[in-house]
Amino acid sequence: MPLYEYECSECHFRFDKKQRFHDNPVTVCPKCQGKARRILHPTPIIFKGSGFYVTDNRKKGEAAPSGE
Secondary structure (H helix, E strand, O other), X not given: OOEEEEEEOOOOOEEEEEOOOOOOOOXXXXXXXXXXXXXXXXXXXXXXXXXXXXXXXXXXXXXXXOOO
């Protein structure tokens, strides 16, 4: 199950909630009963291994493509 982060718009209390994908988001702050909203974080993309650059697939000693 994913772990979601929420923040209260009134007291700025941040809390985590483990929820299923189909569960409704939390709308009430557990600390002050104010309005809570889900905080979205960007997911990083990490490229590992070979094959991401033009030079990765060339054999040693080959010339670079001329672009013609």
